Amino acid sequence: MNLAEQPDHLSPVQISAQPTSVTVARPTLLCLSHLRWGFVYQRPQHVMSRLARDYDVLFFEEPVFADTPLADLETSEPASGITLLVPRLPHGMEPQQIVASQRQLLDDYLAARSPGELLLWYLTPMSLSFTDHLNAQVTIFDCMDELSAFKGAPPDLLEKEKQLLGKADVVFTGGYSLWQAKRSQHQNAHAVPSSVDVAHFAKARSPLPEPADQGLIGRPRLGFFGVIDERFDIELVGELASQRLDWQIVLIGPVVKIDPATLPRQSNIHYLGAKSYAELPAYLSGWDVALMPFAINESTRFISPTKTPEYLAGGCPVVSTPVQDVINGYGDSGVVSIAATSHAFILAIEAALGTRSSADFARRADQVLDGMSWDNTCAVMKEQIECLR
Structure with a gap:
C-alpha cells in the first residue's frame, strides 16, 4: 500500500521525543x-x-x-x-x-x-x-x-x-x-x-617496603605463598633447610588439614602465616627464588597452580616439583625449573639465584604471560x- 492509498480513518499518532527507559533485571x-x-x-x-x-x-x-x-x-x-x-x-x-x-x-x-x-x-x-x-x-x-x-x-x-x-x-x-x-x-x-592479575603482582618487580615480619630475615630468600596442606611436600622443604643452612625459606599461608606439629622447624624456615592478597607483592618483592614444593601424589595429579604466573608476574624465577600442568605449561619457558628430587631441587635453586635481576629473565617471563589475564x-x-x- 502506497501513501496515496492510506485509509482516511488513520490519524497521526504523537510520538514522545523522550524514549521510555525499560529496566531489565540482571540474571x-x-x-x-x-x-x-x-x-x-x-x-x-x-x-x-x-x-x-x-x-x-x-x-x-x-x-x-x-x-x-x-x-x-x-x-x-x-x-x-x-x-x-x-x-x-x-x-x-x-x-x-x-x-x-x-x-x-x-x-x-x-x-x-x-x-x-x-x-x-x-x-x-x-x-x-x-x-x-x-x-x-x-x-x-x-x-x-x-x-x-x-x-x-x-x-x-x-x-x-x-x-x-x-x-x-x-x-x-x-x-x-x-x-x-x-x-x-x-x-x-x-x-x-x-x-593472573599481572598488574597486581608486577609491583613486586620494583623494590617495595619490606613487611616487618620479613625484613629481618636474611638472604638468599626462597619463598612460597599458598595453602599449606596435604599437597605440600613437607619432607622436601625440611631437606632443603637442612642441606643449605645459608638459605632462608619463607612460607606464607594457612596450615589446613595437616597437623602443624608435622611441619619442619629448622631455624632457617620461617612460617609467617596467612596474608591478604593485597600484601603478597610486598613479600614476593623480597624473594630471590619462588618455590612450588608440591608433593607428587593423588591430590596433586591434576592441579594447575595459580601461583606459577603470579610468581612470574612478580619477576621471580620459579622452581617446582614435576606437577604435570606446570611441566606442560612452563617446562620449556626458561623461567620455571622442574626438579624431581631434593638434590635436583637444590641445583635448580642454585642456578636460579641471581637471575631475577637479568633483562633476559624479565623478557622470557613476559613472553610466558603474554595474553594472560583474569579478564x-x-x-x-x-x-x-x-x-x-
Whole structure:
C-alpha cells in the first residue's frame, strides 16, 4: 500500500521525543562454594568479582555451626556486586537436617528476591544435595580440582559429581590435565586454567617496603605463598633447610588439614602465616627464588597452580616439583625449573639465584604471560554461558 492509498480513518499518532527507559533485571548467578570468600583470594574471587559486572552474584558458602536455636542466613557484601550468604546452623544437627535447613534458607532467600533468570555455578558437587530442585537457565560446573582426591573428601563426592556432570550445561576445568580427565564425561567441557592479575603482582618487580615480619630475615630468600596442606611436600622443604643452612625459606599461608606439629622447624624456615592478597607483592618483592614444593601424589595429579604466573608476574624465577600442568605449561619457558628430587631441587635453586635481576629473565617471563589475564579468562567463560542462555 502506497501513501496515496492510506485509509482516511488513520490519524497521526504523537510520538514522545523522550524514549521510555525499560529496566531489565540482571540474571542472578548463584555460586555454590566449598571455599570461603575470606579464606585465600583465588580463582572463585577473581571470577565472581568480574562476572558481577553483568550478573547479580550470590556466593553461598558451606554452613557454620553456632550456639543458636534456629537456622539463619547471614548476608554481607564483601565486594561490589557480590552478596555473601552463610548459613548459620545449630550445633548437633543430623546430616539430613543440615541439608534440609540449607535448602529452606536458600529457597526463602531466592523467593524474596525479584523473580528473574537464575544461573547456577557449582564449585562443589556436594551442593547438589540442597539445590537439585532449582530450575536454572544455565548450570555451570567449575571443576577447579579433583576434589575426591583431597584429604577428608566426602565418601559420596564421586556420585554427586556424576550427577552434576549429568545436570551441567557446561563444564570448566582448572587446568589441562583435569580437562583431559573430564572431557570424556561431558560433551561440553573446556579447559580454562586459572590466570593472573599481572598488574597486581608486577609491583613486586620494583623494590617495595619490606613487611616487618620479613625484613629481618636474611638472604638468599626462597619463598612460597599458598595453602599449606596435604599437597605440600613437607619432607622436601625440611631437606632443603637442612642441606643449605645459608638459605632462608619463607612460607606464607594457612596450615589446613595437616597437623602443624608435622611441619619442619629448622631455624632457617620461617612460617609467617596467612596474608591478604593485597600484601603478597610486598613479600614476593623480597624473594630471590619462588618455590612450588608440591608433593607428587593423588591430590596433586591434576592441579594447575595459580601461583606459577603470579610468581612470574612478580619477576621471580620459579622452581617446582614435576606437577604435570606446570611441566606442560612452563617446562620449556626458561623461567620455571622442574626438579624431581631434593638434590635436583637444590641445583635448580642454585642456578636460579641471581637471575631475577637479568633483562633476559624479565623478557622470557613476559613472553610466558603474554595474553594472560583474569579478564580474558572470564570473557571465555561468559561467552559460553551467554551461548546457552
